[in-house]
Amino acid sequence: MKLGLKLLQERARKGSFWWPYISNLPETYSVPIFFPGEDIKNLQYAPLLYQVNKRCRFLLEFGKILKHELENLKPDDHPFSCQDVDSSALGWAMSAVSSRAFRLYGGKRPDGTRSNVPMMLPLIDMCNHSFDPNAEIVQEEANSDRNMLVKVVAGKEIKQNDPLLLNYGCLSSDLFLLDYGFVIPSNPYDCIELKYDAALLDAASMAAGVSSPSFSSPSPWQQQILSHLNLDGPNSNLKVTLGGGELVEGRLLAALRAVLSNDEEAVKQHDLETLKSLTVEAPLGISTEVLALRTVVALCVIALGHFPTKIMEDESLLKQNVSPTTELALQFIIQKKSLIVDVMRDLSKKVKSLLAK
Ligand SMILES: C[S@@+](CC[C@H](N)C(=O)[O-])C[C@H]1O[C@@H](n2cnc3c(N)ncnc32)[C@H](O)[C@@H]1O
Structure with missing residues (x-):
């Protein structure tokens, strides 16, 4: 917001x-902060x-604080030349920065490292x-410490009239x-956020064929693994993801494998990294793996x-003649739902190939 x-x-x-520049x-x-209520929904x-x-x-909130702070200032002291800066002006400024500023190295700190600051360029x-850019931003230090040379350098041959594309x-x-107000179709870095919730996992694993799941009442050794995975305990982070690079976030996969296995000895033979990896096939045996993957499909x-x-x-x-904001909202949710469908398809394929072994 400072910028x-x-x-x-x-x-x-x-x-x-x-x-x-500003004009x-x-x-x-x-960006969605400016969407009409219907499109937020x-x-x-x-x-x-x-x-x-x-x-x-x-x-x-910030608009209110600012109004209060600026109220009694003399015109000469007013940072915005007596112009009203309300939440809508703040929203404009926030969006200008989030959609157009680039994070680059700033000035040197006393210890020689550089801070990372947003800059309008x-x-x-x-x-x-x-994601397949033809150019990149390159920063070069000029002779003085304050000055920084910022260049756009071609990464491949760029023909006349081709747009210059950077990877944000x-x-x-x-x-x-x-931040930018657009949706990229089939974004390979998109993911779905879920909450690691014991009751939800009990329900999902029952749908996957587990008769008496123990996510709500893990044994002490399972609880220990969950706390190593930061999924249990006072400072736990219960946000887990599906899709993106990993298909199933490693922490969720390890938790499912450990809780569904019930075989303390077998689980303890593996380190956490193995339990978190989907490329390590069925480290706790095919039946546990099938239940773990089916639980994710049920989720x-x-x-x-x-x-x-x-x-x-x-x-x-x-396909109908909708407004640009409705179009964005629809593109966004189609993308999210398609991602879930893709994860289900990929995991079901894995289950099928495990069962064929
Ligand atoms: C840094 S500006 C780029 C220049 C901008 N297109 C313009 O004409 O001023 C970033 C904005 O460009 C648009 N934009 C950039 N890349 C895009 C893309 N791949 N698809 C759709 N819109 C894009 C978005 O509106 C985004 O907020």
Whole structure:
């Protein structure tokens, strides 16, 4: 937000050096904080809705604090040349920065290391994103400590009229939408967030064929493994993911394998890294592995059931003449649901091949 405030300050300052740049920035952004209520609802996916709400609440709160702080300032002391900076102006600035700033190395710290700071880079910020970019940003130190040379360097041959494309990062679809306001079809870095919840896992594993699951009442050795995986205990992190690079997050896979195995000796023969790896095939035996993978498939079914609409309904709506924000919301949820379906398909294939052994 610091850079956003600076942007607002320069936008309000008469004769600002940055005015030509700032006056050419988009007036609106397609990020969800500006979506109409109906399209926020259309986003359906709870972790994204949580982030959108969090950002909106922050902007409202910060707007109030700022108003209070600026209230009694003399015109000469006013950082925004007496212009009103409300939550909508803050939202504009936040979106300008999140969608256009690049994180680069800043000045040197006393210990010689460099801080990582967001910077607005006029002209460079005209480059769109691609996971197959044709250029990259290269930073070079100039002779003085304060100055930094920032260049865009071609990574491959670029023909005349080809767009210059940079890689903004291997980000999930949530971050592309929240920060940049677009959705990449079949984003290989997208994932689904789930909560490691014992009752939910008991239900999922029962659907997978476990008669008396013990996620809600793990034995002490299983609890120890869960706490090593940071899935149990006071500072646990219960957020686990499906999809992305890993298909099933290693911590979830290890927990499923350990709790479904019930064979302390067999589990303790393996280190955590082995238990977390899907490329290590069935370290605790085929039947445990099949139950673990089927439990994930059941989790996927439950996750899909939480979306109020089906992919086919979203796709047919998308074919109609919808607004750009509805289109983005639909693209986003289609992507999320397709990812779950892909995970189910890949895991079911694995189960089939295990059973054929
Ligand atoms: C750094 S700016 C890039 C320049 C921008 N296209 C412009 O005309 O000003 C980032 C914004 O460009 C758009 N953008 C960048 N890459 C995109 C992509 N692959 N697909 C769709 N929109 C993209 C998004 O609106 C994003 O917020």
